[in-house]
Amino acid sequence: MxxxxxxxxxxxxxxxxxxxxxxxxxxxxxxxxxxxxxxxxxPDVPGTESDLADDHLSGIDPTGESVTAVVAGEAVSDAALRAQVERTVAEVRRIAGVSDVPDPYTTPGLTARDGQALVIPVSFEGGLSDEAEEEATDRAVETIKRIDAPDVHVSGGELLGRQLGExxxxxxxxxxxxxxxxxxxxxxxxxxxxxxxxxxxxxxxxxxxxxxxxxxxxxxxxxxxxxxxxxxxxxxxxxxxxxxxxxxxxxxxxxxxxxxxxxxxxxxxxxxxxxxxxxxxxxxxxxxxxxxxxxxxxxxxxxxxxxxxxxxxxxxxxxxxxxxxxxxxxxxxSKTRSEDEEGRVFARLARFAQRRRTAVLVTVVPVLLLLALP
Known part of the structure:
Protein backbone atom coordinates (compact mmCIF):
# COMPACT_ATOMS: atom_id res chain seq x y z
CA MET A 1 0.00 0.00 0.00
CA PRO A 43 -24.74 16.07 28.80
CA ASP A 44 -25.30 13.97 31.88
CA VAL A 45 -24.86 10.23 31.69
CA PRO A 46 -28.24 8.57 32.43
CA GLY A 47 -28.38 6.90 35.81
CA THR A 48 -25.40 8.71 37.33
CA GLU A 49 -25.67 10.61 40.60
CA SER A 50 -25.36 13.96 38.84
CA ASP A 51 -28.15 13.01 36.42
CA LEU A 52 -30.43 11.96 39.29
CA ALA A 53 -29.66 15.20 41.13
CA ASP A 54 -30.44 17.22 38.01
CA ASP A 55 -33.79 15.45 37.62
CA HIS A 56 -34.59 16.17 41.27
CA LEU A 57 -33.74 19.85 40.93
CA SER A 58 -35.77 20.08 37.73
CA GLY A 59 -38.76 18.67 39.61
CA ILE A 60 -38.38 21.26 42.36
CA ASP A 61 -37.98 24.16 39.92
CA PRO A 62 -39.52 23.25 36.54
CA THR A 63 -38.67 26.59 34.87
CA GLY A 64 -36.62 26.57 31.71
CA GLU A 65 -33.47 28.39 30.66
CA SER A 66 -32.90 32.08 31.29
CA VAL A 67 -30.89 34.96 29.87
CA THR A 68 -29.78 38.11 31.62
CA ALA A 69 -29.44 41.58 30.14
CA VAL A 70 -27.33 44.38 31.61
CA VAL A 71 -28.08 47.98 30.65
CA ALA A 72 -25.32 50.36 31.75
CA GLY A 73 -23.48 53.56 31.01
CA GLU A 74 -26.35 55.93 31.78
CA ALA A 75 -28.30 56.90 34.89
CA VAL A 76 -31.13 54.41 35.22
CA SER A 77 -33.31 57.13 36.74
CA ASP A 78 -33.37 58.98 33.41
CA ALA A 79 -37.02 59.29 32.37
CA ALA A 80 -36.42 58.43 28.71
CA LEU A 81 -34.36 55.33 29.60
CA ARG A 82 -36.95 54.18 32.14
CA ALA A 83 -39.73 54.50 29.57
CA GLN A 84 -37.69 52.41 27.10
CA VAL A 85 -36.91 49.71 29.66
CA GLU A 86 -40.53 49.44 30.84
CA ARG A 87 -41.77 49.25 27.26
CA THR A 88 -39.14 46.59 26.44
CA VAL A 89 -40.07 44.51 29.51
CA ALA A 90 -43.71 44.58 28.43
CA GLU A 91 -42.81 43.49 24.88
CA VAL A 92 -40.58 40.64 26.05
CA ARG A 93 -43.33 39.36 28.37
CA ARG A 94 -45.60 38.94 25.36
CA ILE A 95 -43.12 36.70 23.47
CA ALA A 96 -44.29 33.09 23.22
CA GLY A 97 -42.22 30.87 25.52
CA VAL A 98 -41.26 33.60 27.99
CA SER A 99 -42.48 32.83 31.51
CA ASP A 100 -41.26 35.76 33.57
CA VAL A 101 -39.56 39.15 33.16
CA PRO A 102 -39.42 41.14 36.42
CA ASP A 103 -39.48 44.93 36.26
CA PRO A 104 -35.98 46.07 37.28
CA TYR A 105 -37.36 49.33 38.72
CA THR A 106 -39.78 47.66 41.12
CA THR A 107 -37.86 44.46 41.90
CA PRO A 108 -35.23 44.84 44.66
CA GLY A 109 -31.65 44.10 43.70
CA LEU A 110 -31.95 44.66 39.95
CA THR A 111 -30.53 48.20 39.88
CA ALA A 112 -26.96 49.11 40.76
CA ARG A 113 -26.27 51.04 43.94
CA ASP A 114 -24.63 53.87 42.01
CA GLY A 115 -27.66 54.12 39.71
CA GLN A 116 -25.60 53.55 36.55
CA ALA A 117 -26.78 50.06 35.58
CA LEU A 118 -29.72 47.68 35.79
CA VAL A 119 -30.36 44.01 35.16
CA ILE A 120 -33.23 42.47 33.18
CA PRO A 121 -33.55 38.70 33.81
CA VAL A 122 -35.67 36.78 31.31
CA SER A 123 -36.93 33.29 32.21
CA PHE A 124 -38.36 30.87 29.66
CA GLU A 125 -40.97 28.18 30.11
CA GLY A 126 -39.82 24.66 30.92
CA GLY A 127 -40.26 21.87 28.41
CA LEU A 128 -39.78 24.00 25.32
CA SER A 129 -38.34 22.33 22.24
CA ASP A 130 -34.89 23.45 21.12
CA GLU A 131 -36.38 25.32 18.16
CA ALA A 132 -39.00 27.10 20.29
CA GLU A 133 -36.46 28.05 22.94
CA GLU A 134 -34.02 29.35 20.31
CA GLU A 135 -36.73 31.43 18.63
CA ALA A 136 -37.92 32.88 21.96
CA THR A 137 -34.33 33.69 22.96
CA ASP A 138 -33.56 35.42 19.66
CA ARG A 139 -36.70 37.51 19.82
CA ALA A 140 -36.05 38.52 23.42
CA VAL A 141 -32.44 39.49 22.68
CA GLU A 142 -33.46 41.45 19.59
CA THR A 143 -36.09 43.35 21.59
CA ILE A 144 -33.75 44.13 24.50
CA LYS A 145 -30.92 45.33 22.25
CA ARG A 146 -33.19 48.04 20.84
CA ILE A 147 -32.80 49.90 24.14
CA ASP A 148 -30.90 53.12 23.41
CA ALA A 149 -28.15 53.02 26.05
CA PRO A 150 -24.33 53.16 25.89
CA ASP A 151 -23.95 49.51 26.98
CA VAL A 152 -26.51 46.76 26.44
CA HIS A 153 -25.27 43.20 26.94
CA VAL A 154 -27.24 39.95 26.98
CA SER A 155 -25.91 36.47 27.83
CA GLY A 156 -26.75 33.17 29.48
CA GLY A 157 -28.82 30.15 28.52
CA GLU A 158 -28.96 29.41 24.82
CA LEU A 159 -26.75 32.42 24.06
CA LEU A 160 -23.85 31.16 26.13
CA GLY A 161 -23.10 28.27 23.76
CA ARG A 162 -23.05 30.57 20.75
CA GLN A 163 -20.82 33.08 22.49
CA LEU A 164 -18.43 30.34 23.58
CA GLY A 165 -18.33 29.11 19.98
CA GLU A 166 -17.48 32.59 18.73
CA SER A 334 21.86 15.65 5.82
CA LYS A 335 25.49 15.71 6.80
CA THR A 336 27.40 12.45 6.77
CA ARG A 337 28.52 11.48 10.27
CA SER A 338 31.81 9.66 10.73
CA GLU A 339 31.81 6.39 12.66
CA ASP A 340 33.86 7.78 15.53
CA GLU A 341 31.72 10.90 15.92
CA GLU A 342 29.91 10.97 19.24
CA GLY A 343 26.56 12.22 17.97
CA ARG A 344 24.04 14.35 19.77
CA VAL A 345 22.23 14.06 23.08
CA PHE A 346 19.74 11.34 22.13
CA ALA A 347 22.38 9.19 20.46
CA ARG A 348 24.52 9.37 23.59
CA LEU A 349 21.48 8.60 25.74
CA ALA A 350 20.68 5.55 23.62
CA ARG A 351 24.25 4.27 23.88
CA PHE A 352 24.19 4.77 27.64
CA ALA A 353 20.91 2.80 27.90
CA GLN A 354 22.43 0.00 25.86
CA ARG A 355 25.50 -0.20 28.07
CA ARG A 356 23.54 -0.01 31.34
CA ARG A 357 20.44 -1.98 30.42
CA THR A 358 19.73 -3.44 33.85
CA ALA A 359 20.32 -0.19 35.72
CA VAL A 360 18.07 1.73 33.34
CA LEU A 361 15.27 -0.83 33.64
CA VAL A 362 15.49 -0.95 37.44
CA THR A 363 15.35 2.85 37.60
CA VAL A 364 12.82 3.72 34.90
CA VAL A 365 10.18 0.98 35.26
CA PRO A 366 9.32 1.76 38.93
CA VAL A 367 9.04 5.47 38.04
CA LEU A 368 6.63 4.65 35.19
CA LEU A 369 4.58 2.40 37.44
CA LEU A 370 4.42 5.12 40.09
CA LEU A 371 3.22 7.64 37.50
CA ALA A 372 0.59 5.15 36.26
CA LEU A 373 -0.88 4.43 39.70
CA PRO A 374 -3.33 7.41 39.83
Whole structure:
Protein backbone atom coordinates (compact mmCIF):
# COMPACT_ATOMS: atom_id res chain seq x y z
CA MET A 1 0.00 0.00 0.00
CA UNK A 2 2.76 2.43 0.89
CA UNK A 3 4.57 1.75 -2.36
CA UNK A 4 1.33 2.37 -4.28
CA UNK A 5 0.82 5.70 -2.48
CA UNK A 6 4.44 6.67 -3.13
CA UNK A 7 4.17 5.87 -6.85
CA UNK A 8 0.93 7.86 -7.14
CA UNK A 9 2.47 10.84 -5.36
CA UNK A 10 5.63 10.84 -7.49
CA UNK A 11 3.93 10.15 -10.84
CA UNK A 12 1.17 12.76 -10.41
CA UNK A 13 2.50 15.19 -7.78
CA UNK A 14 0.51 18.15 -9.09
CA UNK A 15 -2.69 16.12 -9.06
CA UNK A 16 -2.09 15.06 -5.47
CA UNK A 17 -1.24 18.63 -4.44
CA UNK A 18 -4.35 19.90 -6.23
CA UNK A 19 -6.58 17.41 -4.43
CA UNK A 20 -5.16 18.43 -1.08
CA UNK A 21 -5.60 22.11 -2.02
CA UNK A 22 -9.27 21.40 -2.68
CA UNK A 23 -9.43 19.62 0.69
CA UNK A 24 -7.93 22.70 2.35
CA UNK A 25 -10.54 24.97 0.77
CA UNK A 26 -13.27 22.58 1.86
CA UNK A 27 -11.90 22.38 5.40
CA UNK A 28 -11.49 26.11 5.93
CA UNK A 29 -14.64 26.93 3.96
CA UNK A 30 -17.26 24.36 4.88
CA UNK A 31 -15.50 22.96 7.94
CA UNK A 32 -15.39 26.24 9.86
CA UNK A 33 -19.19 26.15 9.85
CA UNK A 34 -18.85 23.89 12.89
CA UNK A 35 -18.34 26.98 15.05
CA UNK A 36 -22.03 27.79 14.65
CA UNK A 37 -23.01 24.36 16.04
CA UNK A 38 -20.72 24.03 19.04
CA UNK A 39 -22.31 23.20 22.37
CA UNK A 40 -21.18 24.36 25.80
CA UNK A 41 -23.34 21.69 27.41
CA UNK A 42 -21.78 18.50 28.71
CA PRO A 43 -24.74 16.07 28.80
CA ASP A 44 -25.30 13.97 31.88
CA VAL A 45 -24.86 10.23 31.69
CA PRO A 46 -28.24 8.57 32.43
CA GLY A 47 -28.38 6.90 35.81
CA THR A 48 -25.40 8.71 37.33
CA GLU A 49 -25.67 10.61 40.60
CA SER A 50 -25.36 13.96 38.84
CA ASP A 51 -28.15 13.01 36.42
CA LEU A 52 -30.43 11.96 39.29
CA ALA A 53 -29.66 15.20 41.13
CA ASP A 54 -30.44 17.22 38.01
CA ASP A 55 -33.79 15.45 37.62
CA HIS A 56 -34.59 16.17 41.27
CA LEU A 57 -33.74 19.85 40.93
CA SER A 58 -35.77 20.08 37.73
CA GLY A 59 -38.76 18.67 39.61
CA ILE A 60 -38.38 21.26 42.36
CA ASP A 61 -37.98 24.16 39.92
CA PRO A 62 -39.52 23.25 36.54
CA THR A 63 -38.67 26.59 34.87
CA GLY A 64 -36.62 26.57 31.71
CA GLU A 65 -33.47 28.39 30.66
CA SER A 66 -32.90 32.08 31.29
CA VAL A 67 -30.89 34.96 29.87
CA THR A 68 -29.78 38.11 31.62
CA ALA A 69 -29.44 41.58 30.14
CA VAL A 70 -27.33 44.38 31.61
CA VAL A 71 -28.08 47.98 30.65
CA ALA A 72 -25.32 50.36 31.75
CA GLY A 73 -23.48 53.56 31.01
CA GLU A 74 -26.35 55.93 31.78
CA ALA A 75 -28.30 56.90 34.89
CA VAL A 76 -31.13 54.41 35.22
CA SER A 77 -33.31 57.13 36.74
CA ASP A 78 -33.37 58.98 33.41
CA ALA A 79 -37.02 59.29 32.37
CA ALA A 80 -36.42 58.43 28.71
CA LEU A 81 -34.36 55.33 29.60
CA ARG A 82 -36.95 54.18 32.14
CA ALA A 83 -39.73 54.50 29.57
CA GLN A 84 -37.69 52.41 27.10
CA VAL A 85 -36.91 49.71 29.66
CA GLU A 86 -40.53 49.44 30.84
CA ARG A 87 -41.77 49.25 27.26
CA THR A 88 -39.14 46.59 26.44
CA VAL A 89 -40.07 44.51 29.51
CA ALA A 90 -43.71 44.58 28.43
CA GLU A 91 -42.81 43.49 24.88
CA VAL A 92 -40.58 40.64 26.05
CA ARG A 93 -43.33 39.36 28.37
CA ARG A 94 -45.60 38.94 25.36
CA ILE A 95 -43.12 36.70 23.47
CA ALA A 96 -44.29 33.09 23.22
CA GLY A 97 -42.22 30.87 25.52
CA VAL A 98 -41.26 33.60 27.99
CA SER A 99 -42.48 32.83 31.51
CA ASP A 100 -41.26 35.76 33.57
CA VAL A 101 -39.56 39.15 33.16
CA PRO A 102 -39.42 41.14 36.42
CA ASP A 103 -39.48 44.93 36.26
CA PRO A 104 -35.98 46.07 37.28
CA TYR A 105 -37.36 49.33 38.72
CA THR A 106 -39.78 47.66 41.12
CA THR A 107 -37.86 44.46 41.90
CA PRO A 108 -35.23 44.84 44.66
CA GLY A 109 -31.65 44.10 43.70
CA LEU A 110 -31.95 44.66 39.95
CA THR A 111 -30.53 48.20 39.88
CA ALA A 112 -26.96 49.11 40.76
CA ARG A 113 -26.27 51.04 43.94
CA ASP A 114 -24.63 53.87 42.01
CA GLY A 115 -27.66 54.12 39.71
CA GLN A 116 -25.60 53.55 36.55
CA ALA A 117 -26.78 50.06 35.58
CA LEU A 118 -29.72 47.68 35.79
CA VAL A 119 -30.36 44.01 35.16
CA ILE A 120 -33.23 42.47 33.18
CA PRO A 121 -33.55 38.70 33.81
CA VAL A 122 -35.67 36.78 31.31
CA SER A 123 -36.93 33.29 32.21
CA PHE A 124 -38.36 30.87 29.66
CA GLU A 125 -40.97 28.18 30.11
CA GLY A 126 -39.82 24.66 30.92
CA GLY A 127 -40.26 21.87 28.41
CA LEU A 128 -39.78 24.00 25.32
CA SER A 129 -38.34 22.33 22.24
CA ASP A 130 -34.89 23.45 21.12
CA GLU A 131 -36.38 25.32 18.16
CA ALA A 132 -39.00 27.10 20.29
CA GLU A 133 -36.46 28.05 22.94
CA GLU A 134 -34.02 29.35 20.31
CA GLU A 135 -36.73 31.43 18.63
CA ALA A 136 -37.92 32.88 21.96
CA THR A 137 -34.33 33.69 22.96
CA ASP A 138 -33.56 35.42 19.66
CA ARG A 139 -36.70 37.51 19.82
CA ALA A 140 -36.05 38.52 23.42
CA VAL A 141 -32.44 39.49 22.68
CA GLU A 142 -33.46 41.45 19.59
CA THR A 143 -36.09 43.35 21.59
CA ILE A 144 -33.75 44.13 24.50
CA LYS A 145 -30.92 45.33 22.25
CA ARG A 146 -33.19 48.04 20.84
CA ILE A 147 -32.80 49.90 24.14
CA ASP A 148 -30.90 53.12 23.41
CA ALA A 149 -28.15 53.02 26.05
CA PRO A 150 -24.33 53.16 25.89
CA ASP A 151 -23.95 49.51 26.98
CA VAL A 152 -26.51 46.76 26.44
CA HIS A 153 -25.27 43.20 26.94
CA VAL A 154 -27.24 39.95 26.98
CA SER A 155 -25.91 36.47 27.83
CA GLY A 156 -26.75 33.17 29.48
CA GLY A 157 -28.82 30.15 28.52
CA GLU A 158 -28.96 29.41 24.82
CA LEU A 159 -26.75 32.42 24.06
CA LEU A 160 -23.85 31.16 26.13
CA GLY A 161 -23.10 28.27 23.76
CA ARG A 162 -23.05 30.57 20.75
CA GLN A 163 -20.82 33.08 22.49
CA LEU A 164 -18.43 30.34 23.58
CA GLY A 165 -18.33 29.11 19.98
CA GLU A 166 -17.48 32.59 18.73
CA UNK A 167 -14.79 32.92 21.39
CA UNK A 168 -13.40 29.50 20.51
CA UNK A 169 -13.13 30.57 16.87
CA UNK A 170 -11.27 33.73 17.88
CA UNK A 171 -8.98 31.77 20.21
CA UNK A 172 -8.16 29.19 17.52
CA UNK A 173 -7.25 31.95 15.07
CA UNK A 174 -5.09 33.63 17.68
CA UNK A 175 -3.43 30.34 18.60
CA UNK A 176 -2.61 29.62 14.96
CA UNK A 177 -1.23 33.12 14.41
CA UNK A 178 1.07 32.63 17.40
CA UNK A 179 1.99 28.95 17.10
CA UNK A 180 2.65 28.66 13.36
CA UNK A 181 5.34 31.40 13.22
CA UNK A 182 6.98 29.93 16.34
CA UNK A 183 6.97 26.45 14.81
CA UNK A 184 8.40 27.87 11.56
CA UNK A 185 11.20 29.59 13.47
CA UNK A 186 12.06 26.35 15.27
CA UNK A 187 12.02 24.41 12.00
CA UNK A 188 14.31 26.99 10.42
CA UNK A 189 16.78 26.38 13.23
CA UNK A 190 16.52 22.61 12.76
CA UNK A 191 16.79 22.52 8.96
CA UNK A 192 18.59 25.76 8.21
CA UNK A 193 16.43 26.47 5.14
CA UNK A 194 13.01 27.93 4.47
CA UNK A 195 11.98 25.31 1.92
CA UNK A 196 12.52 22.35 4.23
CA UNK A 197 11.04 24.21 7.21
CA UNK A 198 7.87 25.18 5.33
CA UNK A 199 6.87 21.66 4.27
CA UNK A 200 5.90 20.45 7.78
CA UNK A 201 3.75 23.57 8.16
CA UNK A 202 1.88 22.72 4.96
CA UNK A 203 1.08 19.30 6.40
CA UNK A 204 0.12 20.94 9.71
CA UNK A 205 -2.31 23.31 8.00
CA UNK A 206 -3.81 20.29 6.24
CA UNK A 207 -4.27 18.66 9.64
CA UNK A 208 -6.07 21.74 10.98
CA UNK A 209 -8.35 21.78 7.92
CA UNK A 210 -9.05 18.11 8.57
CA UNK A 211 -9.89 18.95 12.18
CA UNK A 212 -12.51 21.48 11.14
CA UNK A 213 -13.97 19.22 8.47
CA UNK A 214 -14.09 16.21 10.78
CA UNK A 215 -15.82 18.22 13.50
CA UNK A 216 -18.29 19.63 10.99
CA UNK A 217 -19.23 16.16 9.72
CA UNK A 218 -19.69 14.80 13.24
CA UNK A 219 -21.72 17.88 14.25
CA UNK A 220 -24.36 16.72 11.75
CA UNK A 221 -25.03 13.56 13.77
CA UNK A 222 -24.04 14.41 17.35
CA UNK A 223 -23.29 17.30 19.68
CA UNK A 224 -19.76 18.70 19.48
CA UNK A 225 -18.37 20.39 22.55
CA UNK A 226 -16.81 23.80 22.24
CA UNK A 227 -13.80 22.35 24.04
CA UNK A 228 -13.23 19.85 21.23
CA UNK A 229 -11.94 22.64 18.96
CA UNK A 230 -8.85 23.27 21.08
CA UNK A 231 -8.16 19.56 21.54
CA UNK A 232 -8.41 18.65 17.84
CA UNK A 233 -6.49 21.63 16.47
CA UNK A 234 -3.72 21.21 19.05
CA UNK A 235 -3.35 17.50 18.36
CA UNK A 236 -3.74 17.99 14.61
CA UNK A 237 -0.97 20.58 14.53
CA UNK A 238 1.38 18.61 16.79
CA UNK A 239 1.06 15.25 15.04
CA UNK A 240 1.26 16.80 11.56
CA UNK A 241 4.56 18.49 12.37
CA UNK A 242 5.80 15.31 14.08
CA UNK A 243 5.03 13.06 11.10
CA UNK A 244 6.38 15.59 8.60
CA UNK A 245 9.61 16.00 10.56
CA UNK A 246 10.16 12.25 10.67
CA UNK A 247 9.58 11.95 6.92
CA UNK A 248 11.67 14.98 6.01
CA UNK A 249 14.64 13.92 8.11
CA UNK A 250 14.53 10.48 6.49
CA UNK A 251 14.33 12.08 3.03
CA UNK A 252 17.45 14.14 3.71
CA UNK A 253 19.25 11.00 4.80
CA UNK A 254 18.21 9.13 1.64
CA UNK A 255 19.48 12.04 -0.48
CA UNK A 256 22.97 11.22 0.74
CA UNK A 257 22.84 7.97 -1.26
CA UNK A 258 21.06 9.03 -4.45
CA UNK A 259 20.64 12.12 -6.59
CA UNK A 260 17.32 10.82 -7.91
CA UNK A 261 14.64 12.69 -5.95
CA UNK A 262 11.90 10.22 -6.92
CA UNK A 263 13.97 7.27 -5.74
CA UNK A 264 14.70 9.09 -2.46
CA UNK A 265 10.97 9.72 -1.97
CA UNK A 266 10.19 6.03 -2.58
CA UNK A 267 12.79 4.94 -0.04
CA UNK A 268 11.53 7.52 2.46
CA UNK A 269 7.91 6.38 2.23
CA UNK A 270 8.98 2.74 2.47
CA UNK A 271 10.78 3.38 5.77
CA UNK A 272 9.48 6.50 7.53
CA UNK A 273 6.04 6.06 5.95
CA UNK A 274 5.66 2.70 7.68
CA UNK A 275 6.43 4.33 11.02
CA UNK A 276 3.95 7.14 10.35
CA UNK A 277 1.27 4.66 9.31
CA UNK A 278 1.75 2.49 12.39
CA UNK A 279 1.88 5.49 14.72
CA UNK A 280 -1.20 7.13 13.20
CA UNK A 281 -3.30 3.99 13.34
CA UNK A 282 -2.18 3.31 16.91
CA UNK A 283 -3.14 6.81 18.07
CA UNK A 284 -6.46 6.69 16.20
CA UNK A 285 -7.39 3.30 17.65
CA UNK A 286 -6.39 4.45 21.14
CA UNK A 287 -8.59 7.54 20.86
CA UNK A 288 -11.57 5.49 19.76
CA UNK A 289 -11.40 4.02 23.25
CA UNK A 290 -13.43 7.09 24.25
CA UNK A 291 -16.36 5.51 22.40
CA UNK A 292 -16.90 3.07 25.27
CA UNK A 293 -17.87 5.92 27.58
CA UNK A 294 -21.62 6.58 27.79
CA UNK A 295 -21.05 10.36 27.62
CA UNK A 296 -21.86 11.85 24.20
CA UNK A 297 -19.38 14.60 25.02
CA UNK A 298 -16.45 12.18 25.31
CA UNK A 299 -17.56 10.07 22.35
CA UNK A 300 -17.71 13.11 20.06
CA UNK A 301 -14.19 14.18 21.04
CA UNK A 302 -12.88 10.65 20.47
CA UNK A 303 -14.39 10.44 16.99
CA UNK A 304 -13.26 13.91 15.94
CA UNK A 305 -9.69 13.58 17.19
CA UNK A 306 -9.30 10.10 15.68
CA UNK A 307 -10.42 11.52 12.32
CA UNK A 308 -7.84 14.31 12.58
CA UNK A 309 -5.07 11.81 13.29
CA UNK A 310 -6.02 9.85 10.18
CA UNK A 311 -5.95 13.06 8.09
CA UNK A 312 -2.46 13.91 9.41
CA UNK A 313 -1.28 10.39 8.63
CA UNK A 314 -2.65 10.51 5.07
CA UNK A 315 -1.13 13.94 4.47
CA UNK A 316 2.27 12.66 5.61
CA UNK A 317 2.24 9.67 3.21
CA UNK A 318 0.61 11.37 0.19
CA UNK A 319 0.84 15.17 0.26
CA UNK A 320 4.36 15.38 1.66
CA UNK A 321 5.84 12.89 -0.89
CA UNK A 322 4.20 14.89 -3.69
CA UNK A 323 5.68 18.12 -2.32
CA UNK A 324 9.09 16.49 -1.98
CA UNK A 325 8.89 15.26 -5.58
CA UNK A 326 8.25 18.81 -6.80
CA UNK A 327 10.43 20.81 -4.42
CA UNK A 328 12.72 18.34 -2.68
CA UNK A 329 15.53 18.62 -5.21
CA UNK A 330 16.72 21.84 -3.58
CA UNK A 331 16.62 20.49 -0.04
CA UNK A 332 20.13 19.79 1.16
CA UNK A 333 21.01 16.22 2.17
CA SER A 334 21.86 15.65 5.82
CA LYS A 335 25.49 15.71 6.80
CA THR A 336 27.40 12.45 6.77
CA ARG A 337 28.52 11.48 10.27
CA SER A 338 31.81 9.66 10.73
CA GLU A 339 31.81 6.39 12.66
CA ASP A 340 33.86 7.78 15.53
CA GLU A 341 31.72 10.90 15.92
CA GLU A 342 29.91 10.97 19.24
CA GLY A 343 26.56 12.22 17.97
CA ARG A 344 24.04 14.35 19.77
CA VAL A 345 22.23 14.06 23.08
CA PHE A 346 19.74 11.34 22.13
CA ALA A 347 22.38 9.19 20.46
CA ARG A 348 24.52 9.37 23.59
CA LEU A 349 21.48 8.60 25.74
CA ALA A 350 20.68 5.55 23.62
CA ARG A 351 24.25 4.27 23.88
CA PHE A 352 24.19 4.77 27.64
CA ALA A 353 20.91 2.80 27.90
CA GLN A 354 22.43 0.00 25.86
CA ARG A 355 25.50 -0.20 28.07
CA ARG A 356 23.54 -0.01 31.34
CA ARG A 357 20.44 -1.98 30.42
CA THR A 358 19.73 -3.44 33.85
CA ALA A 359 20.32 -0.19 35.72
CA VAL A 360 18.07 1.73 33.34
CA LEU A 361 15.27 -0.83 33.64
CA VAL A 362 15.49 -0.95 37.44
CA THR A 363 15.35 2.85 37.60
CA VAL A 364 12.82 3.72 34.90
CA VAL A 365 10.18 0.98 35.26
CA PRO A 366 9.32 1.76 38.93
CA VAL A 367 9.04 5.47 38.04
CA LEU A 368 6.63 4.65 35.19
CA LEU A 369 4.58 2.40 37.44
CA LEU A 370 4.42 5.12 40.09
CA LEU A 371 3.22 7.64 37.50
CA ALA A 372 0.59 5.15 36.26
CA LEU A 373 -0.88 4.43 39.70
CA PRO A 374 -3.33 7.41 39.83
Missing amino acids: LSTLARAATRRPLTVIGLWAAFLLLGFGLGTGVFADLSDDV RAQQDVKKAELISLPVVLALLLVVFGGLRAAALPLVVAVSGIAGAFLGLFVFSRVTDISVYAIQVTTMLGLGLAVDYALLTLVRFREERRYTDDVVEAVHRTVASAGRTVLFSGLTVAVSLTGLLVFPSVFLRSIGLAVAAVVVVDMLAAVTLLPALLTRFGGRIRP
